Amino acid sequence: MKLTLDRMCITTNDLCLTCSKKMKSGEASDIDIKVGKVIIHASKQNKELNKITLNKIILTPMGAFLIVNEGDKKRFDRSGFVLLNELSDAIGTDVFIIEKHKKAEKFIENLISPVEPVSISTVFIPPFGEKEIKIQIKKEDQGKLSFPQETLSNIVEELFGVKAHYSYT
Numbered sequence: 660m661k662l663t664l665d666r667m668c669i670t671t672n673d674l675c676l677t678c679s680k681k682m683k684s685g686e687a688s689d690i691d692i693k694v695g696k697v698i699i700h701a702s703k704q705n706k707e708l709n710k711i712t713l714n715k716i717i718l719t720p721m722g723a724f725l726i727v728n729e730g731d732k733k734r735f736d737r738s739g740f741v742l743l744n745e746l747s748d749a750i751g752t753d754v755f756i757i758e759k760h761k762k763a764e765k766f767i768e769n770l771i772s773p774v775e776p777v778s779i780s781t782v783f784i785p786p787f788g789e790k791e792i793k794i795q796i797k798k799e800d801q802g803k804l805s806f807p808q809e810t811l812s813n814i815v816e817e818l819f820g821v822k823a824h825y826s827y828t
Contacts, residue, residue, distance in 0.1 A: 660708065662694075663713055664678045664681065664692065666695070666699060690718065694746060694750065697749050698742075701738060711727055712728040712731060714759055717818075726759045727757070728759060729759070729760065731758065732756050732757070763818075764779045767792065767794060777797060779792060794824070811823055
């Protein structure tokens with residue numbers, strides 16, 4: 660199991676130098692400790708959780724997004740809603756498990772699933788050539804989206820350094 664902070668630091672509440680630096684820099688927070696404790700406790704009953712990698716926790720107004728490696732979402736799903744409820748109770752907000760991908764487009768497709776995008780393209784914005792990702796969606800699918808544009812943009816920017824927005828056709 661790989662968490663955002665060392666397992667020993669989470670268990671003992673005594674942070675090593677590396678974990679202390681992560682906390683001071685804002686790379687990690689108290690939520691990382693709370694989530695880590697719940698996952699460590701749950702892994703005692705579900706050994707599948709010992710194989711997960713938690714890359715990042717992103718807080719949005721909609722909830723907390725736990726970014727895990729490909730294939731790890733299934734491991735969380737096998738734990739059932741009990742684990743998600745425990746995580747939600749521990750941090751006081753809804754929890755979503757999202758698999759990270761190397762390519763932003765694949766990540767976005769999974770994030771907005773079951774809605775299928777018409778296209779996902781990178782747009783260069785003058786004058787400095789900044790990039791944004793434009794996700795075209797059928798107008799009739801607008802109500803089916805799980806996440807508002809602001810949440811999508813925050814998550815994609817946090818992971819890939821690029822803003823994203825919906826466009827309807």
